[in-house]
Every structure is written in structure tokens, then in C-alpha cells.
Amino acid sequence: xxxxxxxxxxxxxxxxxxxxxxxxxxxxxxxxxxxxxxxxxxxxxxxxxxxxxxxxxxxxxxxxxxxxxxxxxxxxxxxxxxxxxxxxxxxxxxxxxxxxxxxxxxxxxxxxxxxxxxxxxxxxxxxxxxxxxxxxxxxxxxxxxxxxxxxxxxxxxxxxxxxxxxxxxxxxxxxxxxxxxxxxxxxxxxxxxxxxxxxxxxxxxxxxxxxxxxxxxxxxxxxxxxxxxxxxxxxxxxxxxxxxxxxxxxxxxxxxxxxxxxxxxxxxxxxxxxxxxxxxxxxxxxxxxxxxxxxxxxxxxxxxxxxxxxxxxxxxxxxxxxxxxxxxxxxxxxxxxxxxxxxxxxxxxxxxxxxxxxxxxxxxxxxxxxxxxxxxxxxxxxxxxxxxxxxxxxxxxxxxxxxxxxxxxxxxxxxxxxxxxxxxxxxxxxxxxxxxxxxxxxxxxxxxxxxxxxxxxxxxxxxxxxxxxxxxxxxxxxxxxxxxxxxxxxxxxxxxxxxxxxxxxxxxxxxxxxxxxxxxxxxxxxxxxxxxxxxxxxxxxxxxxxxxxxxxxxxxxxx
Ligand code: GLC
Ligand code: CA
Numbered sequence: 358x359x360x361x362x363x364x365x366x367x368x369x370x371x372x373x374x375x376x377x378x379x380x381x382x383x384x385x386x387x388x389x390x391x392x393x394x395x396x397x398x399x400x401x402x403x404x405x406x407x408x409x410x411x412x413x414x415x416x417x418x419x420x421x422x423x424x425x426x427x428x429x430x431x432x433x434x435x436x437x438x439x440x441x442x443x444x445x446x447x448x449x450x451x452x453x454x455x456x457x458x459x460x461x462x463x464x465x466x467x468x469x470x471x472x473x474x475x476x477x478x479x480x481x482x483x484x485x486x487x488x489x490x491x492x493x494x495x496x497x498x499x500x501x502x503x504x505x506x507x508x509x510x511x512x513x514x515x516x517x518x519x520x521x522x523x524x525x526x527x528x529x530x531x532x533x534x535x536x537x538x539x540x541x542x543x544x545x546x547x548x549x550x551x552x553x554x555x556x557x558x559x560x561x562x563x564x565x566x567x568x569x570x571x572x573x574x575x576x577x578x579x580x581x582x583x584x585x586x587x588x589x590x591x592x593x594x595x596x597x598x599x600x601x602x603x604x605x606x607x608x609x610x611x612x613x614x615x616x617x618x619x620x621x622x623x624x625x626x627x628x629x630x631x632x633x634x635x636x637x638x639x640x641x642x643x644x645x646x647x648x649x650x651x652x653x654x655x656x657x658x659x660x661x662x663x664x665x666x667x668x669x670x671x672x673x674x675x676x677x678x679x680x681x682x683x684x685x686x687x688x689x690x691x692x693x694x695x696x697x698x699x700x701x702x703x704x705x706x707x708x709x710x711x712x713x714x715x716x717x718x719x720x721x722x723x724x725x726x727x728x729x730x731x732x733x734x735x736x737x738x739x740x741x742x743x744x745x746x747x748x749x750x751x752x753x754x755x756x757x758x759x760x761x762x763x764x765x766x767x768x769x770x771x772x773x774x775x776x777x778x779x780x781x782x783x784x785x786x787x788x789x790x791x792x793x794x795x796x797x798x799x800x801x802x803x804x805x806x807x808x809x810x811x812x813x814x815x816x817x818x819x820x821x822x823x824x825x826x827x828x829x830x831x832x833x834x835x836x837x838x839x840x841x842x843x844x845x846x847x848x849x850x851x852x853x854x855x856x857x858x859x860x861x862x863x864x865x866x867x868x869x870x871x872x873x874x875x876x877x878x879x880x881x882x883x884x885x886x887x888x889x890x891x892x893x894x895x896x897x898x899x900x901x902x903x904x905x906x907x908x909x910x911x912x913x914x915x916x
Contacts, residue, residue: 361631361839362631363839364637366407366554366612366637366638366722367681367722367838367839368832368835368838369405369406369407369454369722370404370405370406370407370722370723370725370828370831370832371405371407371408371409371456371683371722371723371724371725372400372403372405372407372408372409372724372725372726372727373408373409373411373557373685373688373689373724373725373726373727374393374408374409374410374411374727375388375411375689375726375727375778375779376388376389376390376392376393376410376411376412376413376422376435377411377421377422377779377798378727378779378780378781378782378792378798378799379392379393379396379727379781379782380392380393380395380396380782380784380792381792381793381794381795381797382395384793384794384795385434385793385795386793386795386796386797386798387434387435387793387798388435388781388782388792388793389434389435389436389440390413390431390435390436390437390440390441390443390444391436391440391443393410393444394440394443394444394447397444397447397448397451397453398451399810400451400453401451401452401453402814402825403725403730403821403824403825403828404825404828404829404832405453405725405828406452406453406454407453407454407455407456407554407722408448408453408454408455408456409456409457409458409557409614409724410455410456410457410458411423411458411689412425412457412458412460413431413432413435413436413441413457414426414427414428414430414431414432414460415427415430415431415432415433416432416465417465417467417526418432418434419465419524419526419527419747420504420523420524420526420527420747421689421746421779422458423458423460423523423527423559424463424464424465424466424467424523424524424526424527425460425464425465425468426464426465426467426468427468427469428544428547429544429547441551442551445551445552445553449552454553454554455553455554456553456554456555456556456557456612456614457548457553457556457557458556458557458559459545459556459557459558459559459561459613460559460560461530461541461558461559461561461564462522462523462529462530462559462560462561462563462564463521463522463523463527463528463529463530463560464527464528464530465526465527466525466526466527466528467526470482470485470486470530470540471485471486471528473485474486474488474528475512475514475515475519476514477514477515478515478517484531484534485530485531485534485536485537486519486520486528486529486530486531487519487520487528487529487531487566488512488515488517488518488519488520489509489517489518489519489520489570490516490517490518491511491516491517491518496508496509496511496518497509497518497570498570498571498572498573498587499572499573499575499580499581499582500520500573500581500582500583500584500586500587500588501581501582501583501584501653502521502522502523502524502525502584503522503523503583503584503585503653503748504523504524504747504748504751505653505748505751505752505755506525506581506751506755507581508520508521508522508581508584509521510525510528520566522560522563522584522588523560524747529563529566529588530564532564532565532597538597538600538601538604539604541601541605542601542604542605545605545606545609545611546605546609549609549611554611554612555606555611555612555613555637556611556612556613556614557613557614557616558613558614558615558616558636559616560616561598561615561616561617562589562590562594562615562616562617562618562619562620563588563589564594564597565588565590565591565592565593565594565597566587566588566591567587567588567591568593570587571587573586573587576652576654583652583653585618585619589618589619590617590619590620590621590624595627595635598627598628598635599635601635602635602636606635606636612637612638613635613636613637613638614636614637614638614639614640614683614724615628615629615635615636615638615639615640616640617636617639617640617641618641618642620639620641622671622672622675625639625672625675625676625679625680626679626680628680629679629680629681629682630679630680631679631680631681634679634680637681638681638682638683638721638722639680639681639682639683640682640683640685641672641682643668643671643672644665644668644669644686645686645691645697647660647664647665647668648660648697648772648773649773655752655756655766655769655773656769657769657772661850662698662850662851662853662870662871663849663850665698665870666844666853666870669716669719670844670847670855673719673720673721673842673844673855674842674844676720676721676842677720677841677842681720681721681722682719682720682721682722683721683722683724684716684717684719684721684722684723684724685716685723685724685726686698686712686716686726686729687726687729687778688724688726688778689726689775689778689779690775690778691775691777691778692735692772692773692774692777692778693728693729693733693734693735693777693778694709694712694729695708695709695712695732695733695734696734696735696777697735697772698712698870699711699712699905700872700905701734701735703872704872704904704905705732705734706732706819706820706893707893707894707904707905707906708905709732709820709823710732710820710823710893710905710907711868711869711870711893711905711906711907712868713729713820713823713824713827713907714823714827714866714868714891714893714907714908714909715853715866715868715907717824717827717831718827718830718831718837718857718864718866718909719842719855720840720841720842720857723831725824726778727782728782728783730813730820730821730824731783731808731809731810731813731819731820731821732808732820733780733783733802733808734802734804734808735771735772735777735802736776736777736780736800736802736803737771737802737803738767738770738771738774738776738800740767741753741763741767741770743776743799743800744770744774744776745776745779745798745799746774746775746776746779748775749770749774749775749776752766752769752770753766753767753770776799779799780799780800780801780802781793781797781799781801781802782810783801783802783804783805783808783809783810784809784810784811785809785810785811785812786805786806786807786809786811786812789801790802790805790809791809791811823893826891827891830890830891830909834862834864834911835859836857836858836859836860836862836863836864837857837864839859840857840858840859840862840864841857841858841859842855842856842857843855843856843857843858844856845865845867845883846867846877846879849877850870851869851870851871851873851875852867852868852869852870852875852877852902853866853867853868853870854866854867854868854883860914861914861915862911862912862913862914863887863911863912864890864909864910864911864912865883865884865887865909865910866907866908866909867880867884867902867906867907867908867909867910868902868905868906868907869902869903869904869905869906869907870905871904871905872904872905873904874901874902874903874904875901875902876900876901877901877902880900880901880902881899881900884910886912887910887911887912888910888911888912888913889908889909889910890909890910890911891908891909892906892907892908892909893905893906893907893908894906894908
């Protein structure tokens with residue numbers, strides 16, 4: 358095996374904050390920068406050293422900040438640039454580095470660049486976005502945007518359409534235009550000058566469009582076909598990405614986590630190889646998207662935990678040789694992991710810890726999403742009025758208009774909506790979970806009286822304390838960072854198990870994915886001689902695994 362370079366960001370533990378839902382400091386019901394600064398001591402207590410902030414830039418908030426109006430400004434609701442500087446400084450004092458979201462595929466339609474671009478066909482910035490004439494009175498192509506509806510929006514003023522892979526208030530930048538790329542690079546330098554460590558790179562696999570702008574084959578009865586087919590990881594994208602690396606990322610030593618849907622395993626080298634890759638880490642999504650049919654039709658498909666572990670193992674094995682993964686179970690686009698992969702009822706506590714042990718000690722840099730560390734669950738949303746996310750609302754409107762029963766869409770949203778990951782952080786049992794003294798912008802999960810940070814801090818056996826132990830363990834043993842990954846018990850749908858090996862030291866992580874006691878003939882033998890260094894049960898199991906049991910065993914290197 359190739360020797361892996363030691364890097365601080367491989368040894369880090371990261372935490373993602375969705376600023377709108379983390380902590381409100383002024384009672385307007387919206388989380389803000391000062392709120393985050395107030396909670397840095399908590400993050401230090403948890404033990405993380407890298408913070409990814411979802412966008413706080415100035416934005417009309419059509420897609421909660423992923424529609425940027427000004428890359429150099431902070432949204433009023435979140436505070437000021439001084440608040441941002443203070444957050445950076447206070448984080449630095451606590452040994453926490455900051456990663457910002459880099460949204461470079463699109464801007465807001467209220468960004469000065471787009472306002473200029475749309476002003477006339479002769480605008481010097483016309484070509485900064487993707488404009489096309491109509492096709493016999495209809496959209497230029499039949500591409501469907503990721504949030505539903507046509508990916509083209511008609512502009513009265515010039516009689517042309519512009520492309521938006523996401524909402525119509527998120528026009529796509531034209532990466533073919535050199536000035537656009539340079540403008541983005543200088544923005545990156547500007548933020549690096551401020552002292553951030555790097556970026557989580559949003560929707561970056563969308564930046565190259567199929568230059569032929571083809572009509573796509575739509576599924577039967579459908580007018581549109583997913584824009585992804587012409588905009589996701591298209592040939593030629595690497596030229597853009599390599600330039601981005603050369604001109605902006607590498608010279609600044611920026612660390613990057615690429616959100617990379619659409620990247621096949623074979624391309625892990627291009628994206629994140631230690632020397633030849635563009636980014637330092639990669640988020641892949643197959644393990645969280647295994648429950649839906651591809652194509653954005655809001656339909657579930659059959660899945661089980663075997664598929665879950667296969668999805669993760671595939672990338673784990675490959676990353677032994679190339680690249681480095683960003684490990685995650687949750688983020689602001691996904692539901693709560695304990696509700697999806699565990700049991701958020703009777704076994705919430707045990708299964709949240711089990712899932713934590715399973716993903717956290719894999720090969721890569723673990724990311725914890727706010728609230729995951731206390732075992733937050735999906736929220737019972739009672740009606741469509743309680744949803745906030747543009748993609749949830751669009752989906753409900755469009756699918757019910759097509760005649761699908763509302764109850765079916767609500768069921769889908771309950772299990773898939775991005776709003777599930779966006780309910781406010783549950784700090785304590787006070788009103789609105791201590792998130793705000795006002796009215797929260799989105800409903801607080803009613804289970805906050807029980808599931809909250811304060812309770813978790815008090816209870817030495819809580820999910821939070823388990824995460825703290827995991828973090829400490831990973832810091833203590835470099836085998837858990839740099840160790841080779843080897844899957845065990847591959848064929849089992851009930852048991853997730855792997856080995857990490859490094860310089861003679863070995864760890865085994867073993868997890869029961871089910872609510873039943875599980876027997877496995879080889880268990881005792883496989884674990885023989887190992888020291889049990891962490892578990893979600895107090896006593897050691899003999900020959901079988903109890904419901905949602907997870908344990909970590911260690912064999913020291915021979916001296
Ligand atoms: C990414 C973000 C998501 C956003 C989209 C468009 O997928 O995670 O929240 O809506 O990009 O920027
Ligand atoms: Ca606020």
C-alpha cells in the first residue's frame with residue numbers, strides 16, 4: 358500500500374452547522390453568527406476542531422443561502438462581517454478551524470452579475486450566465502431542474518431563457534467564460550485572506566454542461582428529464598476543476614470537501630487522489646440515497662442495511678489506495694440518521710450510538726451534523742404548512758397537481774424532506790428548546806423536552822458522551838485515522854464489521870444493525886484476544902450481539 362501522508366485535516370473531526378437552525382441570539386427566530394460564537398465552548402467540549410458553516414452570505418434566501426447575492430457580504434439576519442471576524446477569532450482561540458461553503462455553480466438572480474447579465478443581450482456580462490433562445494415557443498431543452506419544473510426560465514426583457522439547475526432564483530454561471538472563472542478565483546482568495554481553512558464545495562459536479570444542449574429522453578408521461586443527465590459530471594469538467602485547483606485552492610493550501618454526486622468510484626483519483634486529485638476530501642451519497650429511485654420522481658425503492666454497508670464499503674476499499682473521504686450520515690439535505698437507519702423509538706439511544714461507531718471509525722474525516730451528536734430524530738410534521746424547504750414545497754405542489762394523493766407526498770416528505778435535517782438544534786427543555794426566545798422560522802421537534810444538549814451533558818451514558826468517547830479514541834490511536842480498511846462479515850445483512858490496521862496495531866468495529874439478538878459463528882474467534890475499548894453496552898457480550906450493540910476492540914502492536 359502507498360504510504361499516506363499525515364495531514365492535520367485527516368486527523369480532524371468536523372462539525373457542520375446549518376446557521377439558520379443552530380442558535381438564535383436576538384429573538385427573531387433565526388439562528389445567527391453570534392449564536393454560533395456563543396456555542397463555541399460547547400463545540401470545544403464535544404471535541405471537534407473543524408467547523409463547516411453552511412452559507413451565511415448575503416442572500417434572498419430562496420434556497421436558504423445557497424442562492425448568493427453577494428459573496429463578500431453577510432446576510433443581515435445572520436449578522437455582520439464583524440460578527441464573522443469575531444467568530445473566526447473565537448474559534449481560532451479554541452483550536453477550531455473554519456470551512457465555508459463555496460457555491461460556485463450558480464448565484465442568486467439578485468447578484469449584481471446576473472442583474473447586469475439580464476439587462477440586455479449586449480451586456481458585457483451576458484455570457485456570464487447561460488442564455489438560449491426558445492425552441493419553437495417552448496424552453497430551449499426539456500431539462501428539469503433539481504427542484505422540479507423546467508430548468509429554463511423565460512426572461513421577458515430579452516425574450517431568451519436562462520438555465521438554472523436548481524431554483525429559478527439560482528441561475529447557473531457559465532464556467533466556459535474565463536472572466537467568470539477568474540472572478541470566482543479571486544473571491545476564493547479573498548476568503549482565504551480572512552483566515553479560513555478552506556471550503557465545502559457545493560454542487561461542484563454541475564459546473565460543466567453538455568455543450569450540445571441535447572433534448573433528453575423523458576420517462577413515459579413526463580415532459581421533462583432530469584437536468585443531471587446533461588449537467589452532472591460531464592466530460593471536460595476536469596479541465597475546469599484542475600484550473601480551479603491550480604489558480605485558487607492549491608496556492609492557498611485550502612482544504613476542500615467536494616459535494617460530488619454523480620462521481621463514479623473509478624473517478625476517485627481524479628477528484629481526491631493525494632497528488633493528482635483536485636480536492637482533499639469527497640462526500641459521496643450512495644448510502645443516504647439508497648431509499649429512492651433515481652430520477653427525482655419522489656418514489657421509494659426497497660433497501661436494507663446490507664445495501665447501506667455495501668455502499669459505504671465500496672468507497673472505503675477504494676480509499677485505501679486513493680483519496681480521502683468525508684464521512685457522514687447526516688447533513689442539511691438529509692433526514693436524521695437514527696430515524697432512517699436505526700430505531701428512533703425504543704432503541705433510539707442504542708442505535709444512535711451504534712450508527713455513530715459504525716461510520717465514525719471508518720477511513721476518512723468524520724463530519725457530525727448539528728444535533729446528530731445528541732441523537733436528534735425526524736420531526737412529526739403534521740401538514741404541508743409546516744414545511745419550509747423550496748424543494749419540499751415544489752414537490753408537494755407539482756405531484757398533487759398531477760393527481761398523486763397528498764397523503765402519499767406527505768409520507769414521502771416525512772421520510773425524505775430536507776426540512777427533517779433543519780429543525781432547530783435542541784439545547785435544553787426551555788421553550789423552543791432554547792433555540793430562540795421568539796418564534797422559530799421552522800418548527801422545533803416536540804421531543805426536545807427529552808432529547809436536548811443539557812440532558813445529554815448531565816447523563817454520562819448519553820449519545821453525546823458516546824460521541825465524545827469516539828472522538829477521544831480517534832485522537833488517541835492513529836490506526837483509526839490512517840489504518841487500512843478491511844471489511845469483515847461481508848455477507849451478513851445484520852452485522853456491520855470492519856478492521857483497521859496500521860503499523861501492527863489492529864482495531865475491529867462490530868455492530869448489530871437490528872433490534873434482535875444476532876448470532877454469528879465466527880464472532881468469538883474473531884474477537885479473541887482483543888481489548889474492548891468502547892461499547893454502547895456496559896458488559897461484554899458472549900458469542901452473540903445484543904440489539905443494536907456496537908463495540909470497538911483493539912490489538913496492540915507486538916513490541
Ligand atoms: C447542494 C446543497 C443544497 C443546495 C444545492 C444548490 O446540494 O447542499 O442545500 O440546495 O446544492 O446549491
Ligand atoms: Ca437571530
